[in-house]
Amino acid sequence: MTAWSERMLIERIREASKGSADGLITSIGDDCCEIFSSGSFLISTDSLIDSIHFNRSFHPPHLLGRKSIAVNLSDIAAMGGRPRFVLLSLSLPENLEWEWIAAWLDGALEILNEYDCMLIGGDTVKSKELGITVTVLGEPVGDSAIYRTGAKDGDTIWVSGPLGSAGAGLALLSCDHLQPVSADKAVFDALLKAHLNPVPKIALGLALARSGHVSSMQDISDGLATDMAHICKASGVLALIHAERLPYLPELQIAADQLEMEIEDLILRAGEDYQLLFTVKKGQETLFRQSLRETEPGIFKIGEISSGNGVFLKKKSKIEEISFQGYEH
Known part of the structure; x- marks a missing residue:
């Protein structure tokens, strides 16, 4: 199994996240991303912790990548909004295989693409436990969000x-x-x-x-x-x-x-x-x-x-x- 490094992961995300979107001024590569909006934003965040919110023994990494994003997109749907941008923070054990991380990321990027939602930044750190935090930004449609x-x-x-x-x-x-x-x-x-x-x-x-x-x-x-x-x-x-x-x-x-x-x-x-x-x-x-x-x-x-x-x-x-x-x- 291949060991992972933060530089490998960031480069993998950067290559997969190339492109532009309405409202996006600057994305991965600066200290912050910059977005423009003429109205309000819907913002939701969720953290998933290994052995608490998911079980790697039966949850394939590709599907877990999709689910990690889906649960946040669902929050935007619940207020009648359209998801636009995602920030991703990963806490990864040093002994976690690169193949597992790559498969997880493939699933996350796949579902983002399906809903025309763009990964624009985040953070990665080494830790004892595997943790995934996703923040999604969306826009309400109609007169306002539904509460x-x-x-x-x-x-x-x-x-x-x-x-x-x-x-x-x-x-x-x-x-x-x-x-x-x-x-x-x-x-x-x-x-x-x-x-x-x-x-x-x-x-x-x-x-x-x-x-x-x-x-x-x-x-x-x-x-x-x-x-x-x-x-x-x-x-x-x-x-x-x-x-x-x-x-x-x-x-x-x-x-x-x-x-x-x-x-x-x-x-x-x-x-x-x-x-x-x-x-x-x-x-x-x-x-x-x-x-x-x-x-x-x-x-x-x-x-x-x-x-x-x-x-x-x-x-x-x-x-x-x-x-x-x-x-x-």
């Missing part, structure tokens, strides 16, 4: 796709004793991909922002129960979720049975689905559906907003509070 604070009594609650997949994928990958996982991998392929290679909902986030019918939004990173509670707390409202409306893939039940887990826990409390969770303004549901007709996203109405506080789940005739029952950092 968590806009949900109101009478709004309806929606999600952009199936829930619980990433949590099930992680559990399957983490359970060495489950032989069927390797034997029947094709059955669980979508669940495994949901964890290893999540897809940020950039196009949908932009469409929702342009529609003018969305009152609040965020992405689902810590589980529906917790992320809906963030919106409710910020907006000062109550959410009622209908259990029978919650979308999930058919193979999720098979995975839950093999993992000896409750499917409800995966759907409500498992994190990293990176679906968009949003509310549609009262009385605008028909117009909202018409505005998204061309994009035809697989979106699902799962509940309603009313006055009060907290998140409640309705199962048949039973109602229980589920506020902040997802992942805690």
